[in-house]
Amino acid sequence: MSVAEAIKTETPAEKPEQVSHKITGKDVCVYYGDKQALFDVNLDVREKQVTSLIGPSGCGKSTFLRCINRMNDVIDGCRVEGEIKVDGTDIYRSGLDVVELRARVGMVFQKPNPFPKSIYDNIAYGPRIHGQASDSAELDQIVETSLRRAGLWEEVKDRLDNPGTGLSGGQQQRLCIARAIAVNPEVILMDEPCSALDPIATARIEELIDELREKFTIVIVTHSMQQAARVSQRTAFFHMGVVVEEGATSDIFTKPQDGRTLDYITGRFG
Amino acid sequence: MDSSVLIVTILILTLFGYWMGRSRARMLAGTEHLSVLHSLPSYHGSYVALWCGLPALLLVAAWLIFEPSLIEHIVVEAIPGARALEPAQLSLLIADIRNLTSGNIVSREIDPTLAAAGEHYNALQTISHAAMIVLTLAIAVYGLYLARKNQTRGFRARNRVEKIVRIVMVVASTIAILTTVGIILSLIFETLRFFEKVTVTEFLFGLNWSPQTALRAEQVGSSGAFGAVPIFAGTFMITGLAMIVAVPIGLLSAIYMSEYAGPKFRAVAKPMLEVLAGIPTVVYGFFAALTVAPFFRQTGEAAGLMVSSESALAAGMVMGVMIIPFVSSLSDDVMNAVPQSLRDGAYALGATQSETIKQVILPAALPGIVGAVLLATSRAIGETMIVVMAAGLAANLTANPLEAVTTVTVQIVTLLVGDQEFDSAKTLAAFALGLVLFVITLGLNMIALRVVRKYSEKYD
Ligand SMILES: Nc1ncnc2c1ncn2[C@@H]1O[C@H](COP(=O)(O)OP(=O)(O)OP(=O)(O)O)[C@@H](O)[C@H]1O
Ligand SMILES: [Mg+2]
Numbered sequence: 001m002s003v004a005e006a007i008k009t010e011t012p013a014e015k016p017e018q019v020s021h022k023i024t025g026k027d028v029c030v031y032y033g034d035k036q037a038l039f040d041v042n043l044d045v046r047e048k049q050v051t052s053l054i055g056p057s058g059c060g061k062s063t064f065l066r067c068i069n070r071m072n073d074v075i076d077g078c079r080v081e082g083e084i085k086v087d088g089t090d091i092y093r094s095g096l097d098v099v100e101l102r103a104r105v106g107m108v109f110q111k112p113n114p115f116p117k118s119i120y121d122n123i124a125y126g127p128r129i130h131g132q133a134s135d136s137a138e139l140d141q142i143v144e145t146s147l148r149r150a151g152l153w154e155e156v157k158d159r160l161d162n163p164g165t166g167l168s169g170g171q172q173q174r175l176c177i178a179r180a181i182a183v184n185p186e187v188i189l190m191d192e193p194c195s196a197l198d199p200i201a202t203a204r205i206e207e208l209i210d211e212l213r214e215k216f217t218i219v220i221v222t223h224s225m226q227q228a229a230r231v232s233q234r235t236a237f238f239h240m241g242v243v244v245e246e247g248a249t250s251d252i253f254t255k256p257q258d259g260r261t262l263d264y265i266t267g268r269f270g
Numbered sequence: 271m272d273s274s275v276l277i278v279t280i281l282i283l284t285l286f287g288y289w290m291g292r293s294r295a296r297m298l299a300g301t302e303h304l305s306v307l308h309s310l311p312s313y314h315g316s317y318v319a320l321w322c323g324l325p326a327l328l329l330v331a332a333w334l335i336f337e338p339s340l341i342e343h344i345v346v347e348a349i350p351g352a353r354a355l356e357p358a359q360l361s362l363l364i365a366d367i368r369n370l371t372s373g374n375i376v377s378r379e380i381d382p383t384l385a386a387a388g389e390h391y392n393a394l395q396t397i398s399h400a401a402m403i404v405l406t407l408a409i410a411v412y413g414l415y416l417a418r419k420n421q422t423r424g425f426r427a428r429n430r431v432e433k434i435v436r437i438v439m440v441v442a443s444t445i446a447i448l449t450t451v452g453i454i455l456s457l458i459f460e461t462l463r464f465f466e467k468v469t470v471t472e473f474l475f476g477l478n479w480s481p482q483t484a485l486r487a488e489q490v491g492s493s494g495a496f497g498a499v500p501i502f503a504g505t506f507m508i509t510g511l512a513m514i515v516a517v518p519i520g521l522l523s524a525i526y527m528s529e530y531a532g533p534k535f536r537a538v539a540k541p542m543l544e545v546l547a548g549i550p551t552v553v554y555g556f557f558a559a560l561t562v563a564p565f566f567r568q569t570g571e572a573a574g575l576m577v578s579s580e581s582a583l584a585a586g587m588v589m590g591v592m593i594i595p596f597v598s599s600l601s602d603d604v605m606n607a608v609p610q611s612l613r614d615g616a617y618a619l620g621a622t623q624s625e626t627i628k629q630v631i632l633p634a635a636l637p638g639i640v641g642a643v644l645l646a647t648s649r650a651i652g653e654t655m656i657v658v659m660a661a662g663l664a665a666n667l668t669a670n671p672l673e674a675v676t677t678v679t680v681q682i683v684t685l686l687v688g689d690q691e692f693d694s695a696k697t698l699a700a701f702a703l704g705l706v707l708f709v710i711t712l713g714l715n716m717i718a719l720r721v722v723r724k725y726s727e728k729y730d
Contacts, residue, residue, distance in 0.1 A: 069618060071614065071617060071618060074613070074614070074617055076532070076533070098620075099620045099621075099622060100620070101620075102617065102618060102619065102620035103619075103620040106618060106619070107614075107618035109611060109614060109615065109618075111611055113609070113611035113612055113614065113615040114615075115612060115615065115616070115630050115633075115634070116612075116633060116634045117633065125616075125619060125621075125629070126619040126620065129619070129620065129621050129625055129629075130620060176615070179615075179619065180618070180619070183619060183620065
């Protein structure tokens, strides 16, 4: 399927009146030690929509994504400047509770990373540490709903006690998505969630992303332009640490404004 | 020519063979590119060198091993009436002949037969030595010649060399394995002999250990009791004390180093902790005996407690310090092997650092940590020097760590130090103790390795 076709068939038309920004990034600069990875990035993410970040390898997509739930804090020597707001609060202001932020902004990684625990405990992990279930019945309920939303319930409902690491790659990734939605976040960040999966598992995850859009704001990094076209409403094109272009997915792929975007989506570099 | 000179000569010949094979191969290639040869010139060189050196060196080794007994046999055969001698007398005779030829003191009058035998021995040795030199050098040169004759452009020197190298390695590992098997077998046989004198049940379940047996039949008061329970109890008590010190300190420092400390601190602290493992155990031993034990006794006295000057506590604590690095270093490694993606996953769900460590990293690393602790335990059980110096000799059956206890290793040392008959129950008891100790540590190591292996299957 070509990019243009994908847009025609899968991207729903946007309604311009309901623009509300969940995340706003202003003049974001990120440094790894002395090396600057992002240069004055200005990027807003709309609520209850899928925004995809595309661009050649090393251009800073993951770096930006990890800024949104402060996962960069874990990396030695990483420094973030500028301002990122989620629901209007600056998430880098001093005194902000990172634990609470991450409960609101969940993340799914490139490689499925289930904990070496049972399927049930994988899902229950987040609700437990945040005290979101008052009794075990409620926890059971959260686990079931999350697995159902991730489209995994039917496959695993009889073996919730088995280790999560024993599932197939695609199932593991859906388990990780279920784990992320179990804490009932508002935003889900996905860093190339399908790059380790086969086409069928990829299609399932893409379907899932489309369904999740109803409840969550989603930011996804992807290397597949077809995927960006299929699942996202907005697209931002990164190049060498700057956002070159941002707009409705259909516009980016059919009438890009910048020559670099055109070169990238037509496969001339990257 | 001395045998060492002979060996050096062969080695020089071998080097020469290498050089010759290599230059011959280069010559075969001529002005063309080296790829016209099946194997690179260095393989040709190695091939020639191996053929020159290996058979000759093997022959020298065999010669040096078998020559003495062969010559002795011939000499003894030549002495009239020697065959009728008892084995003990025969070996005395042989020793005398040897001493005579090497100019040492002889235990008897030098009669004509002995002198003749000595001369015979000397003559044979001279002949044999000359034969060895001539034969081995001939074989070396012949091997060199043969190998060189084989060299052609298409000659598969590489495959041959690889094969020979593989055989050499198989032989080396076989020797290592056979040695181990030999040690175990000798342990088992001596233990069986011990159990002819003392019953298995008495040894394993007896509560009384005093291995002083009577040297003379009429001696009183030393009947000997070989109940090993008190000394195993002592071993386990000291090991337990050591683990009480080593496991928490080792584990916590491993957690700190792998999860909290920055790379710079880690780079300094980890080698420093490992230095603890490099301190000779005898140093720990006198540290325990001269510093820690008196300290405990004085503190105990001040608190009104009876602390023996060779308390289990002192030995156990110092041993614990010694095995801290075993626990910390291995645990640190397994925790570092837990993939970063798992940490990221936990952090992304909003887990704090200590929650991540407790609920994700430690469970994931647990098999490795258990393995580390088991290896450290088996190390503590087998540790000798510290307990010889700091634990007592009396086989007390007690649960009080302030009293003196003794351990298996200490008892083995005391059983074998000093003069005794080789086949007395006292001496043989050492083998039985050694065997039990060996079985315990082997079991622990096997469990530990199995656990660690199971763990490492999960993440690669
Ligand atoms: N932990 C780190 N330490 C130092 N430099 C880093 C680190 N992570 C990323 N970088 C650098 O920052 C830049 C942006 O990296 P980033 O991972 O954001 O790229 P990306 O767009 O996600 O690439 P890809 O598509 O290959 O995943 C790169 O030049 C990279 O080398
Ligand atoms: Mg990336």
